[in-house]
Amino acid sequence: DADVTQTPRNRITKTGKRIMLECSQTKGHDRMYWYRQDPGLGLRLIYYSFDVKDINKGEISDGYSVSRQAQAKFSLSLESAIPNQTALYFCSTGGSGTDTQYFGPGTRLTVL
């Protein structure tokens, strides 16, 4: 089984709809992250969490919110989706000290 899973893998929705992307990890890490990736722009950090009670905004948090339900679960919500939120979204875990980040398979979100 994959260490980091994301659901759904693909989603098409309409402008104004509320969307939740879910992420689960089995690596036992405290740190979890949400990124979006657009062509040519690299990974941009949306939100990150260093433990269940610690939530931090990244460079592009406007229009997004998160919930850290447990050590293993970190959800990203788009309260009212807009077309420029169409992107590939990645969840990851780890990334402290000498430990690398481990990525989920990604969610491709299209907002019409």
Next chain:
Amino acid sequence: QKEVEQNSGPLSVPEGAIASLNCTYSDRGSQSFFWYRQYSGKSPELIMSIYSNGDKEDGRFTAQLNKASQYVSLLIRDSQPSDSATYLCAVYSNTGNQFYFGTGTSLTVIP
């Protein structure tokens, strides 16, 4: 100034050649350095990590770190078409307790 800078490319090399990918970082407190490979539409996967000055080799891949110059590189020997991907440099900063990614360098290996 961004925390991690990479040449965006694209970089094209013929099959069998050496591909050289470069990365600079701004925080001298950085202690851990990573190279990821990302195929189009897929998630980044770790290919090399390096923590000390010098070279680290793993098969066809060699990572080089120079902390004085704040520079880390990745060499791919005997490049194969399957190496065609975007390569992301990442740095963990002890100072900021943060992980930073570069924007990636696109590599194409021409058969």
